[in-house]
Amino acid sequence: MAISDISENALKVLEKRYQGKDEKGNVVESVEGMFRRVSDTIAKADTKFDNSVDTKKLSDEFFELMTSLRFMPNSPTLMNAGRQLGQLSACFVLPVEDSMEGIFDSVKNAALIHKSGGGTGFSFSRLRQSGASVRSTGGVASGPVSFMRVFNSATEAVKQGGTRRGANMGVLRIDHPDILDFINCKADNADITNFNISVGITEKFMEAVEKQSDYDLIDPKTKTAVGHLSAVKVFDMIVDHAWRNGEPGIIFLDRLNRDNVVPTQGDIESTNPCGEQPLLPYESCNLGSINLVKMLRKTLTGYEFDFRLLGATVEEAVHFLDNVIEVNNYPLDIIGDTTRATRKIGLGVMGWADALLLLGIPYNSDEAVDLAGKVMGYINNTGHAASARLAEKRGAFPLFSVSTYKDGPAMRNATVTTIAPTGTISMIAGCSSGVEPVFAYAYIRNIMDGTEMVEVNPVLVAKLKELGLYEDGLLKKIANAGSVENCLEIPEEVRRVFVSAQDIKPVDHIKMQSAFQRYTDNAVSKTVNFPKEATRNDVREAYLLAYEEDCKGVTIYRDGSREEQVLNIGKVN
Ligand code: ADP
Incomplete structure (x- = not known):
């Protein structure tokens, strides 16, 4: 089976939180078995609309969609699909x-x-x-x-x-x-x-x-x-x-x-808790994210976005997420009824920062902001088209006739796109989270209950190897600083691209959030990072800029301002 790209850290997370366990806590489900449990369960929903559907084939497609790490549904879907609980929404x-x-x-x-x-x-x-x-x-x-x-x-x-x-x-x-x-x-x-x-x-x-x-x-x-x-x-x-x-x-x-x-x-x-999904009372929404790193193809000189692959992935992902609504076991009847009345789904992206690194585009550049609009605009358009095609086969969402879409083509889902934090699923996919810049190129991550994991950005590892600079001394230096900004042995043009969250000015964080927001039905999960020495006025200006830039909300974080941080720039020995 081809989950060849899956990292050691991803396997740890899957074992700890996703694979089935017996009463004594022993893992009784393989990684493959876990993805198969999910794909089988989600594929079954098609039989409600088409009794000639080949669910085995569809399950294979969904299985490949996830195990190729092109797309991951939100954690509850991975954890609960095909199990007794069956609650699939985040x-x-x-x-x-x-x-x-x-x-x-x-x-x-x-x-x-x-x-x-x-x-x-x-x-x-x-x-x-x-x-x-x-x-x-x-x-x-x-x-x-x-x-x-x-x-x-x-x-x-x-x-x-x-x-x-x-x-x-x-x-x-x-x-x-x-x-x-x-x-x-x-x-x-x-x-x-x-x-x-x-x-x-x-x-x-x-x-x-x-x-x-x-x-x-x-x-x-x-x-x-x-x-x-x-x-x-x-x-x-x-x-x-x-x-x-x-x-x-x-x-x-x-x-x-x-x-x-x-x-x-x-x-x-x-x-919802991280701010990316506005909902009516008693509504729920299931999210899923496309790994943009997997949407790149190699060219003679580097990488470029493969928009055809991206379009095909969006189509499959919208189908997957619409099916989740059908097979979901809602915790209350009223939540089931309210959710099925609008059928909101939240398709988003992860691995944006890693994709930029591979493309050689600094996160804090106009080029990156333009590309964000192009990529998310494409996802939003193809996502809406996919939802409209589903509506032709399965019917529009029940409240369509009183919705603000009523004069346009019928839609299966009242919303299609949301940009989630992807805190855990990006670890499974082995990519940077959501649309955030790389927090630090090497760091210690507290995953839960005090468990710590050391992570070094895989794109940087590959780059250093390519440049013949990959050695322990340099890695330690990067890990201690969290940033490559002052590592003069790395060529300037590489340092310019490998910027971390701390090197990026708040205004550039907000411009990126705004570029994604423009093409997202729901909202964008994004933290605007400030250095420790930032002033209140810096924060004030960022809030006003986010307002001007038509963001739906702002979350800021000034380095060191909470004792226990989830992500720590720290030593790697
Ligand atoms: P994941 O990567 O695990 O799928 P995200 O980090 O993208 O999840 O978060 C998406 C949404 O999932 C959050 O906005 C929130 O609604 C829900 N969520 C995240 N973490 C938790 C948690 N610990 N408990 C309950 N819900 C959570």
Whole structure:
């Protein structure tokens, strides 16, 4: 079997978290068996639409799609397809209603989702502010942040059977009366650790920042103004906290709703935990990513994108992801119904930075930004065409006739593209994650529960070998610095291409995010890295630039600002 490219580290990850185990924890499934379990299960969905389909042949195709490392579905699909749990989606958004029943229903539903490997996003904006009265008891409400702690503790208690720890997104609208508490709620790195938090920013608020005026705080129950704050002060407070430890992020709510394909179903209030997937309450979405390194072909002088292969891969991937919706075992009936009504899928990419290295294009260059638009534009167009072809055979998504697409060709899926972080599946594919630059050319990665893995970028290894420079001393030097910037023995034109996240200016991070966003239905998972010495004003400017560049959100991280980093630039011995 040809999983020839799979790395040692990938095998470790697969064994630990994906291959089947018996009750004693012994691995009882081969890597091949794991991919076969997935491809067989996903191929079966075709029989619902075509009883003459050759599912064996289709399974072979899906098997090859994954084992060639051209495409990987999100982790829950790899872990759970063909198993008892059968829950295949990474992303969920749950509503949080302003009542005891509503809040604790949501805690329970989140626990069920976490158990199955999914991540949950919530807006806490409907909860009445702290100090508001509670009619039935005559007491006062404790407000969104205190309830977030309940969700956080519940998440902590559900360890997901040792596969995933549980991840949440918490959103609060900028005009909620408790917004200052919310901005501050993760100021201590040890607090609310199972949440990423994002402030839901409105256009109205951004206008007030620009005009340096006050904006209204709105009581979520009565919808009336109950106070006001200086927009600039609140904006600067968000910036200050993000500068301190990366939290909160921001999302632009009106932009998420501008692209809400089915506004009749209500507003989009939140995204999934890493921010790339805006969803309606009770919607879920399954993601999958194309490994761009595998979309390159060799030329006489180097590499180029093979757009024909990319188009064929997109077609297969859209088919695969649409099938996932059919065979998915949803944790709640209402999630199944809501998901099948729009049939959102999220096809994205990984290995972008590695592909650029092979092409010899620096990540922080206009050429790279142009190419990003070209590649993602192609994926988005061919993805939509593939979804339209599926609609001809299988029917449009049920809410198509009330969707914003209704005057165009029928679509099988309300959204097709999303750029995920690909934190684990990029390790399986052995490529750089999502559309992020290479974080460091050699580093130690904490995968879970304190397990550490040392990784050296394979494209750099190959380049050093080609240049006759591959030797221990140089590798150690690169590992210690995390960057090749000061390794003068490497030719200047190579150093210019092998830039790492830290060498790239925030504005270049944002330009790349924006280039991908332009051709992505949903959103783009991206962290804008800052050096340790960056100022609050640098962060402020980046936020404003992301707003101007039509990004849907921003997440920043200043080096060293959290004690325990997932990725550490570090020593390799
Ligand atoms: P993977 O590479 O494992 O498929 P990603 O890193 O691309 O996953 O993350 C995609 C989405 O999966 C996240 O935005 C989140 O919704 C969900 N997710 C990621 N990690 C976790 C986790 N530990 N627990 C629950 N959900 C998670």
